[in-house]
Amino acid sequence: MTGRPVRHESLSYEQQRDRFAADMPAEFATLLADLDRVIASGVEDRTTRTVETVTGRPPRSFADFAEAHAASFVGH
Missing domain, CATH: 1.10.287 (Helix Hairpins)
Structure with a gap:
């Protein structure tokens, strides 16, 4: 920062x-x-299955990621 x-x-x-x-x-x-x-x-x-193949977690869009972690982006 x-x-x-x-x-x-x-x-x-x-x-x-x-x-x-x-x-x-x-x-x-x-x-x-x-x-x-x-x-x-x-x-x-697009969202592919590569993330799931590598991490074992299902893929998601950047918009979904950003929404889930919005609090992390505030106040920095």
């Missing part, structure tokens, strides 16, 4: 690509921006 506020800033595809490209090759920046766009479209919005 740094004690500093965190602010989310939505970027367009082009803004994100250009921001990435400031620190890496343009082709890789484009790939990462494309990947983010695909993920944001919901392609990875």
